[in-house]
Amino acid sequence: QVQLVESGGGLVQTGGSLRLSCAASGLTFSNYIMGWFRQAPGKEREFVSGIKLSGVTYYADSVKGRFTISRDNAKATLYLQMNSLKPEDTAVYYCATFTGGSVYSIQSYGYWGRGTQVTVSS
Numbered sequence: 001q002v003q004l005v006e007s008g009g010g011l012v013q014t015g016g017s018l019r020l021s022c023a024a025s026g027l028t029f030s031n032y033i034m035g036w037f038r039q040a041p042g043k044e045r046e047f048v049s050g051i052k053l054s055g056v057t058y059y060a061d062s063v064k065g066r067f068t069i070s071r072d073n074a075k076a077t078l079y080l081q082m083n084s085l086k087p088e089d090t091a092v093y094y095c096a097t098f099t100g101g102s103v104y105s106i107q108s109y110g111y112w113g114r115g116t117q118v119t120v121s122s
Helices: none
Strands: 003-007 011-012 020-027 032-041 046-051 057-058 067-072 076-083 091-098 109-112 116-121
Touching: 003 091, 020 032, 020 091, 020 116, 032 067, 032 076, 046 067, 046 076, 057 067
Parallel strands: 011 116
Antiparallel strands: 003 020, 020 076, 032 046, 032 091, 046 057, 067 076, 091 109, 091 116
């Protein structure tokens, strides 16, 4: 049974930092391209970042230069370091496994975690 469990969310002030983690089990983590998405209240879920097996990374324009995705295959864990946070980063953040297609598309992902809340106060 595949499980993805996000953690590390919380309340932070504008300009602050958080590090999200996504612990994977029930799958060979090192075989999967992984991604982070987020969903703000009243908005659609959107791509944040992705990382290929080779370590090649992808970012949404809105987070480029502020967020860094990484992975530790030995620990089967995906990370998202978020710096210089803004109120518009407030959302539930989800990790997901890529199944094929465009790395930027929500339809390209199969297994999803339940998310972790990030709230940035102004």
